Amino acid sequence: MDLFDYLVTSLEGFDERPLGPVDSAALSQFCMVRGEGVVPPARLGDAAWRDRLRAWATRPARFSDLLRADRMDDQFCGLAPDDIRRELALLVASPRFRDLELRDRASVFDEGAHVQFAAATLVWRSPRGRENDFAYVGFRGTDDSVTGWRENFDMAVDPPVPAQRLAAEYLADVARHLPRRLYVGGHSKGGNLATYAALVAPPEVRDRIERVFDHDGPGFKASLLDELDFSALEGRIHRTVPEESVVGMLMDTPAPTRVVRSSARGVAQHSVFTWEIEGYDFVYAERVAPSATFAHELLDGWLSSLGEQETPRVVDALFRAIEASGARSAGEVIFGGAGSIGLITEAARNLDQETRDVLMPALSKLAAAAARAGAHGVAGMVRGG
Template sequence: MGTILDYMDWRGDLSFRQSEFNEVDNLILAMLSYVELDGIVPGVGKNAFVTVEQAAQRYFEEHTAEEIRAEISFTHLSPFVLRKMGECRRFKNAKLSKYVNQIDERLQKQFSALHIELDDKSIYVAFRGTDDTIIGWQEDFNMSFMTVPSQTAAVDYLKATLRTFGKKYRVGGHSKGGNLAVYAAVMSSKHVRSKIREIYNNDGPGFTKAFVAMPEYEEILPRIYSFVPESSVIGMLLEHREERKIVASAETGIMQHDGLTWQVLGNHFEYKTERTRESVLLDETLKSWLSGLDASQRESCINSLFSVLSANGDETLTDIANGGIKSLGAIMKSITTMDEKTKSIISELIRMLRKEYGKEVVTPIIEKLVPKRGGVSRKSRWGENKNGPDNGEKS
């Protein structure tokens, strides 16, 4: 077993003509999209490209390894994916082009994408996802009641860039990027959709019930490949109709969202048969919470939820983890006016973070978040089962 970095050590000497594109290659290209390549990769409308090897060289001329490691987010190590790609035969001559990176704080829009042409002449269109910023996760939740600006941008991007005939196109991404790939494929014209052979959603959120009932979604459904880790949160949001394969991770809890922790065996992921109890319970709680709300109520409740998570001034989930008792204490204090369903959501999110914090920190807070019922506390009802009620799921 290993990660996508190990995969490039094992199979990096094989061209795509020797060993065809696979699901691990998909994740590598999706994670590449997190690297800030402004000024390195040519933009849309320019008939030019740089190779992965050239992009890696230029990037590391401007950034040191120490600087990269000092960053704090789920995706801060993605430049090392770029560097490893630039060192192996399989990826180093891939052509990078049509890079776009749009940030509009007023519209709460974060959109980035690029084309990656492999040596078999196929093109992977990679959409960037969200990192572990609280505002980024809120954007994922916002998809439950609105079309977010990055989704519209993704449709426009495919319309502007999928112009070459005779090419094999794949579209994909990680986290929000996976959602954008599916959304853009569905909402594009039939002419554009016909050019897309495969669509990859790596732990990205789903869609509204109305969206997955669209005939255009039905049309592309056989082309969607979807992967989630055992403890998936983001990848379980909203509605999915495609089959989702469950991937093993070297991490626990919410940290499994990081694609660099996903486990690889040969040319495929290591699979698990079931998601963890935490993931299942949070999924059920979220669906129950959202199902009884209209769009305006969802917006109000989601805003409240994320204002609570940032109560200590934390900007990322990593900040909450590093803040320990102080961060969790601020969350506990700020939820006193929340309704019971919102409290339940927060308690399950914290429960999934428990493995990062340690039981001694989180358990007392969960006990205060979830009151005793019928004289029996949640903890005692669950007995020694640290992960929640036995609902048939295996860890």
Template sequence: MSTLFDYLDWRGDITFNEMEPNKLDAAILAHLTYAAFDGLVPENFKETKTLSQFASDFNKAPDYQTRVKDKFLKNKKTDDITQQLAVTKRFGDIKLTGYRNIYNAEKAEQFAAITYRYGKYTIVAFRGTDDTFAGWHEDFNIGWMDEVPAEADAVQYIKDLSKKIKGKLILTGHSKGGHLAVAVAAKVPFLIRRKIQRVYNFDGPGFAEEFFKTVQYKRIESRTEWVYPSASLVGMIFHHPDNFEIIKAEGIGAVNQHNIITWNMMGGDFVHANGFDEGSGFFHKAFNEWFENISHEQREKFVKALFDVVEASGVKTLQDFEKSLIVSGVRMITKLNSMEKDSKEEVKKILKILSDAVKKTARSIEKEKKLQKK
């Protein structure tokens, strides 16, 4: 079945002036944020560089071998699609600007964004979580903090950008980047919000259920699109709106299908699935029941305890953890054993609620299956 590579063959010779940016373009540019832009794309919004020029500079970079190494959500296909985009009429002349990459382990802050400009269109793409523990810690903090650092960074980014642009604004992002796109659209001032044409969340975490009842979200609801592969894990965290799309993707399991490169398309849209697979549906029900049955304080305590243990490994990324699995594992177990009794009991209590939610969901699904057979 066709993927986004085939879309480039089909529509790569049509500029944005001839056919305005659509959902597939937004998905491609969301995935492109995982490319190694550092040092090759201007950080300010005054200077720009075309995508074709970036691709050329990328190939000539003295640290090219480091840039093309596989990372979380970035592999050879990311670099391949970058080079293929660069030679198309549709994407080659897009101007890249305002690349911002922020990382702060102490604050559990990981944020990256880039702006694409073409004629009257400005597309901002927020990057998803990388393989740093700080990035994953921030994702978990979404569950209890009113605003994680990346959300504040994203709002400030749009405020800085808005002083430099006119015309239509499109926000897009994959994984945590999709969550940020929606959060920004809801939070920015009216004068900026009215410029926003579309907002895309591609397999990104949701929000607390109350978020969808707020005036801020209602103002941008009709302009948001939520897209998930049928096997979704990251996107199943927290709550979603009633209107979202479920699409087909290559590969088995949520890890493979989380990557936009695997998503199926036909014509000018994704290929839709009948629903989530059983695993994704199960996780969504169990996780949210657990999440709703623990207090705000318990969520905070659980996340803190979890990442106190994770950070005791002494490494900063998932990749480094895999390289020193035994040593890191021993350090984590030592930290876990040294936790105060009250903290241990609190974590056990929260995990017991999770276990009960999983069992209850399993029984519910089994009951539904029996009713369907009847």
């Protein structure tokens, strides 16, 4: 059974069965729907409290409102927009999900500052009384823009990045007018933002969080890990990665990680729509595949081989090459496998000498690391470029 099957067959309300990991995976994908003009916006900051109260008094949106508003070509973003469109229709029809209130939409996109951030809150109003109400605070994962993927790389360079700071501000602010019971979650970069926001939340907010769901989100740079107290959320972080995870293996996290089986292969496993479900939970494996371990060791080894001053320059040069490559999207390059190295190398030839001087030695280091691990095909792509 996959996530679509789950949405069709899950008929109980949240009073009959509490929100779990599969529910969170579905709601994390809802965060990839652009709700401008439909979902009431968040009003962040103390100075906007009157606007916030006014917005809270207005009618909240429902999934059906978003489905009726399907008039924008770019309403569904991310790596699987057609799957998200299909999911929205199932959420509208689902007795379990259709009555959730959609509130507090927030979105920031700034190419110059390398910021791609979005969040939304879903509220369950229980017929059994306010003590059973809860809110799910969801953070959007990476869209397919160069800006979104650039910010992911910046997490490994100079965290906390703007999206992480915005996530912390968003959670602390909207929690003031939400039900006491809180869930926080996200997929891909959204999983990292959910974890970060929960860890740095004010104690009075963090104490209300029942569970944080991180679905194949990247980890944290070592210097930032030293500043984060994971013990404050011990037992409340539910982190999942697929067997052949790539994104979820970037950097590190002390949170326990559960491995989910997927019907796909390779990087296609990043999509939660491919994750296997039995009953009300995922189907778990004992450990990640060797390819996931290889990806973790290769990328971590490569980044550690670059100096603190060199790394930001390499990331700048890398994304200039991605923009010059002619690829239709950043995801096409990031998830392009060995062929991406050749594409970036070829694109770098058309850039200025300074960019080539920064990027080419870094790619050679990546090729050498891959060769040492036995990935001769990747190394050959660089040497042949």
